[in-house]
Amino acid sequence: MxxxxxxxxxxxxxPIHDHPNLCQFLLNKVGSKSIPLRIAASTVVGAGSGLFVDENVAEGQELFRSHPLLTVRxxxxxxxxxxxxxxxxxxxxxxxxxxxxxxxxxxxxxxxxxxxxxxxxxxxxxxxxxxxxxxxxxxxxxxxxxxxxxxxxxxxxxxxxxxxxxxxxxxxxxxxxxxxxxxxxxxxxxxxxSFDYVVSLINHSCDENTHIFFEGNELRVRSVRSLKAGDEIFVCYTDARADVLQRRDDLKKFFRIDCNCNKCKEEIKDHLKEIGSRKKPLQHLRKCQDGLKNLETKMSDIYWNLYPRAVQMIYRFEEDMATLRKKAFLDGKWPAHVEPLPSCNRTLAAMYNDMRNAVALKFYLAGTLYTRTRSGRAWVLDLFEVVRCLIRMTQHPDDSPMWTVQGFLERDELRDVARGYLQQVCIAAKTVFGLDTKFVSALYKFANKLLDHPGDPTVGTAAFVERYHMSQFRLLDWAGIDKVSAVAVPDAQAVAVMREDINTLTDKGE
Incomplete structure (x- = not known):
């Protein structure tokens, strides 16, 4: 019946937390649980029930896995x-x-x-x-x-x-x-x-402490920072990289949420300092952000769908970006870390990369190194794209016009930076996704072939660190990137652990 x-x-x-039997039913739906979980009243006013951890959780630790009730392709x-x-x-x-x-x-x-x-x-x-x-x-x-x-x-x-x-x-x-x-x-x-019973209990915070991803048809929840026993689990319902003004608009529009987390408050405070005494400064900035994002969407559609490899479209994109950037702030300088500028830079980088133009590297660096947060899946994927760009450039033939670009790096210098960045990508990816994912397995196999190069210093040694720093500073000088945005090289102990992980995955044939 x-x-x-x-x-x-x-x-x-x-609320769900007032139904003990229902709470137990939901928690029993968790496929694989690494951390004891509890359903209780959320710490967020008006959010109803929430999901909590009952023991300490380290950064990069898996909380649980689940198979959603339904997934719509x-x-x-x-x-x-x-x-x-x-x-x-x-x-x-x-x-x-x-x-x-x-x-x-x-x-x-x-x-x-x-x-x-x-x-x-x-x-x-x-x-x-x-x-x-x-x-x-x-x-x-x-x-x-x-x-x-x-x-x-x-x-x-x-x-x-x-x-x-x-x-x-x-x-x-x-x-x-x-x-x-x-x-x-x-x-x-x-x-x-997708819809999952237990994941639906996780409430929103832009300052998320976990993230959710799929491995095959299995949903996984991992921490992006350490949690204490009794902490509530949060994820960001919208793009965590987006600017606070964009996030707040999206949260209000789609989820009826007014977020006032510490991350939101700090970004608003920064905006008010950066914008100055303009009338209705936040509304003005939001309008300019929309203009820049709409331009990015429009030019991306034109380049990839209507006029592929049309370099004039790329130049037009840059010019229009510069015009819009000047309107937002009184000094005409849009802060490099404020979205959607990093996103626009990454889009430009992809276009220039499609044209096999060395300028792609400048925009990849600006769109990656000038973001607010250097953690999470976005950081892993963006920095990996920089690595791929660097490696492609090392493979250009000796007579390529790229090597005649004024101030451009030598082949071995590009390789030094690629090897240094690749170490960071591997270590961060293990934290974000876990070693037993297909992406990390493929990434580590990729690294196994590229981390060592005949005649170059071995990664993890003082000789490599010295060369890496010199090469990276040369690259940042050429790209016009502030040196404070440089990517630190992992210490010898972290590199040794990474090597062990690579050997383990290689020996298993994963």
């Missing part, structure tokens, strides 16, 4: 193996195939909602799971209702609910379906197209 989904439960708005991804297709058909696709044929452009949020309702209709969800779905942050229902009544909220919440009810012929009332839609929307930007 299909489960019932009544909307008249007297404890409908009781992005429709742009068309390549799916036969085994996955058959599994998907058995589990859910036969219930939604007809609808998706009629509406191939149905948003992934709507598909996720439709899938849950189909499971509910067939009684495929456990009763405790239904209770959990009902209990997960029901305060969102109030936001959706009040926003709709005030004419401010996104009508997509109600429209998606109505569409899903029609497509599934669901017995659920419209308000219940809308609640599910609101809950899915809250987590969608953070987890893409």
């Amino acid at each position: 299909a489960a019932t989904f009544s909307t008249s439960d007297r404890d409908r708005y009781r 992005n429709p742009d991804i068309e390549d799916v193996c036969d085994a996955c297709q058959k599994k998907a058909w058995r589990m859910y696709h036969k219930l939604e195939c007809a609808t998706l044929k009629q509406k191939p452009d149905l948003p992934v949020l709507d598909v996720a909602l439709m899938r849950i309702l189909n499971w509910f209709k067939l009684g495929a969800l456990e009763p405790e799971g239904i209770t959990a779905l009902r209990a997960l942050e029901m305060h969102l229902d109030k936001h959706c209702r009040s926003d709709t009544e005030n004419g401010e909220g996104p009508p997509s919440a109600l429209l998606s609910a109505l569409d899903a009810r029609i497509n599934t012929e669901s017995p659920c009332s419209l308000d219940v379906i809308q609640e599910l839609c609101c809950m899915a929307a809250e987590k969608e930007a953070n987890l893409g197209t």
